[in-house]
Amino acid sequence: MAPTKFGVGQSVMRKEDDPLIRGKGSYTDDYAPQASAHALVLRSPHAHATFTLDAAAARQLPGVLAILTAEDVKDLGGLPCLFNLPDKPFVGPDYPILAGDEIRHVGDAVAFVVADTLAHARDAIEAIAVEWTPLPAAIGAGNAIKPDAAQVWPQFPGNVLFDASIGDKAAAEAAFAKAHSIAEIRIVNPRIVTNYMETRAAVCEYDAKRDHFTLTIGSQGSHRLRDILCQNVLKIPTDKMRVICPDVGGGFGTKLFPYREYALLAVAAKRIGKPIRWTADRSDHFVGDSQGRDNITVARMALAEDGKFLGMDVDLIGDLGGYLSTFGPYIPYGGAGMLPGLYDIKAFHCRIRTVFTHTVPVDAYRGAGRPEAAYVIERLVDACARKLGMSPDAVRRKNFIAPRALPYTTATGKVYDSGDFAAHLRRAMEIGGWKDFSKRVKTAKKHGLVRGIGLASYVEVCGTMGEETAKVVLDADGDITVLIGSQSSGQGHQTAYAQIVAEQFGMAPERVRVIQGDTDKIATGLGTGGSASIPSGGVSVQRATQKLGEQLRELAADALETSAADLEIADGIIRIAGTDRTISFSDLAKRPGVDSSKLNASASFSSADGTYPNGTHLVEIELDPATGKIAIVNYVIVDDFGVTLNPLLLAGQVHGGTMQGIGQALMEQAVYDPNDGQLVTGTFMDYAIPRAADGAPIVFETANVPCATNPMGVKGAGEAGAIGSCPAVVNAIIDALWREYRIDHIDMPATPERVWMAIREHERQHRL
16 A cells, blocks of 8 residues: 555645755756857837838847848748637638738837847847838727727738637527526726746757757747647758757746747757857747737626526627737637536527737637636626625525536536535635624724625636646666656646655655656657646556556566565565565666566546536625725635645645736736837836735635546646636625625726726716
């Protein structure tokens, strides 16, 4: 029996943290091959313009090694979009590696400069002569679809990429026709700059003798990145490039994609014959990396007199930016499939329009469409409660899918396999002191403050990225190496995968080494996204470890002259059960004549159906009507993640995601000037992100119901905090505003200014 001390379900401390907290991590920017050159990107200062460029003078400056323009990379393929509609395919516009004569957002790349030093590269950037002819810009999806809007791409009139729908429109119309009442909301999910600690960076080396590239890069997946760069952009065989990912300081989806700089580095490195380093500064990140969210949604619910949901109708507009990023159009389309949430809604219809604007492209950001969907349905459910005069919890309990109905197929085709949704709602309310809230309201009012309490019960889908393969190897010293194509960017994979091996072999996690992010060492890989690492990668590791264990028993049976069925494994030793006859892993690995093919094992897993984590966030806020300032005074989360692999890792993931959601709810927004398309919030001087004081101590529990479709019972957890938090926080704010002023709407971010203005407008109207 494997000891539970290190196994699945135990709070094992993170193995990877010691070097990171001591400043001994190895990130891309730490890698500096000798004689490296340095690169910078010349970006457009306009949102929409035509231009001509002359780099002749800049090329003559001291230290300048290469300047690439669109003409130099005209033979490269553009960055591909990997999504298309299943029933009405579209042909997207070209996403060139460098813009040729027209740019489509502030930060659009027009030249790539390589010099011996960064200072010389900056001089060259300044010396490139560009003649800009500014053009009208379409800013904001709502404005971009107006008849007189500037056109981003001439082949997409009205700036609409596609106008599609999911669900059953006739059934929804029938439900609304017989409704007792209808609740309706119009909400904006604002655009977010997807900030992480480590900005993107890359180093490219070219070996002329082998005609081979090595790209060292901070990414969320080395294989997908290599394949897209080689096959779609550089048009070379994949064996001509090795991609290595060292430590990665955050990703949140945004580091999953290929970007222009990676192909440009390859072209320039081959041209000059030197390694080239490029590291984005924070300004590069604000205008050069994909951004997140940015939806406008009108949602309606048809209600029966008793509060039962009869049908739901949604009109969703998603802003794509100026180009199609890797999964950009999928985010609003795929997210729409989760709009019914945890509720028994038989009739559902959603119209989805994806719209080009003269802004930075939009793509997946922590949750990738599921936070947007949860925000819509949970805001709408609270609107239903107000419409019917019901409490927010009562209307949820009335319409939750019952455990006895599981597995349940939603109106959008999602199959929820397991869960007890009313249970985590009830537990969150118990912890949050829901029954005594009215007392706290009275106490706050004595101090001139307004209290509000809000709920959000969310569901998401995880683990649908495809097949992940793990290889588990017995090393000569008796330790275990795991090779897998996922990529940690802070999640704790070194610890999580080691625990799975420890569970099977009864050995300390310190004896398990995990290798990720190297296309030469690892045959295949999905990378990390969609909370798939444990639901898919974890199962692969578990199965490969079990397979290796069977093989090692066979080898040990031969060495110990016994039956494999009589052997047990613990602490790196194989023993004949009930005896002192043993052979260690290391002795077995070094045994003369050992069949080396049995010292490793591989296994794969893919979940076509996905998993469905769910839970309830409860938030209590205090509002100062004199200033509009919001303080979160209580935060409770009760989640169903199926099976918990490591409670410490899990809590860290939930806390981090929740703070990101709090940031979006209260302060984060990418603001573009509606006239000229300038990114007004282009630095941390203008773009606020949350600090610890902006949240509250989080009470976190699990109410797990094992997943029926995953062999480990896990459901995924990496994005959940960011999904439940936004609607819970905003519902709490609206509860306070409704309770005191009968204000039933505010959009994110609910900044003090917006809250103050809403209260002042209410007071003005009531004075008239």
